Amino acid sequence: MPIDLTLIIVLALILIALIVLFTFVPVMLWISALAAGVKVGIFQLVGMRLRRVIPARVVNPMIKAEKAGLDVELNKLEGHYLAGGNVDRVINALIAAQRANIELSFERCAAIDLAGRNVLEAVQMSVNPKVIETPFIAGVAMDGIEVKAKARITVRANIDRLVGGAGEDTVIARVGEGIVSTIGSSNDHKKVLENPDSISQTVLKKGLDAGTAFEILSIDIADIDIGKNIGAGLQTDQADADKKIAQAKAEERRAMAVAHEQEMKARVEEMRAKVVEAEAEVPLAMSEALKSGNLGVMDYMNIQNVNADTDMRKSIGDETGHKGDDYSAPDTDRRK
Known part of the structure; x- marks a missing residue:
């Protein structure tokens, strides 16, 4: 055991x-x-x-x-x-x-x-090269028409630049910049639509793969389309802005004119007040002149006759003024 x-x-x-x-x-x-x-x-x-x-x-x-x-x-x-x-x-x-x-x-x-x-x-x-497809990239030609383009980028990895080289996002951004620059330098958007390969040729000449981990083999425009009329829109916006500026300046001038009119009315009222004040002092001055002997009774009566004659002329003129003067009638009729 x-x-x-x-x-x-x-x-x-x-x-x-x-x-x-x-x-x-x-x-x-x-x-x-x-x-x-x-x-x-x-x-x-x-x-x-x-x-x-x-x-x-x-x-x-x-x-x-x-x-x-x-x-x-x-x-x-x-x-x-x-x-x-x-x-x-x-x-x-x-x-x-x-x-x-x-x-x-x-x-x-x-x-x-x-x-x-x-x-x-x-x-x-x-x-086996890889194909990278970009989204629609919009550019504006010199005639103000927006052109949208989509590109397919065929790239091959560069082994020597894999360490420290930029990635796919940089390649897409550079190609998009080249597309926008090419469309923007075109005088007419129709030329871009007729020859879309001009975009890829121009972009390839710029050496956009420098400093990246890829080597761009080809850039092909997969789709191209017309966008908005940016030039017309900018002109419309500019016209609206100019209109608003003109309206603001006109309103400013109107306000200044109204202020000037109010100022002139205030001055007229001030002058009228001074005239009324001066007229109120006339009887006092005449009374003092009578008391001091500087103004005689006959002189005072002549002044009263002149004032009465002036008031009569004003009343006659107010009654006949709306009819107008008939210069074809004889002088005697006009005096009547």
Whole structure:
């Protein structure tokens, strides 16, 4: 009985050791590497475990590279993994570049991957160019007519400029700027409609792919349409603005005229008040003149006769003034 217990304990320890060994040490991965001809030691795999590297993320791409005929060192793959890169994508990109006869080193491929770009997609785009479609871009010709154009840009990835090069948004913005500039420099919008290829030719000559991660192969105008008459609208708006300015100035002149009229009326009223005041002082002056002997009684009576004669003439003139003067009648009739 003690012997059986000892045997069970030994078998259990052996089983635990095997479980720990196969869990901590990737024996099956080591066997697969040996079968593929990849020279990797069991202690290297243990070291990967200690460095917190998943061995399968490094060894499997190494096996793939060995079968594809690539000369890649295991330490470089492990270093790229520790740097946060995608080892499997880098190896796939190197294999695709080798098949397409594109010169691409592991260091450059790893740098592109660490820069955040999909290096495999870039290699595929170098082999199979990509078509980027822009939205409708509006430009105004010199005759004031708006022209809308939509372009398709065929681009190919430039491996040498993937690190630090601008993306698709920059290419679309530059092409849109070129389209607007080309339409704006045209004297007549009909010429743009007749020859839409002139837009693409002009844009291609400007080298809009400089500093980007792409190489523009062609720019094709997919659609072109007429927009609003911007020139007429601007002229209408300008006319409305001029009209409002003229109305404001006329209103200002009218207000000044009304103010001037009110001022003149105020002056007239002031003068009338002074006349009334002066007329009120006349009797007092005459009374003082009579008292002092400077004015005689006959003189006063002559003044009264003159005033009476003046009032009579005014009343006669008011009665006959609306009939008008008949200059064809004799002088005696007119006096009557």
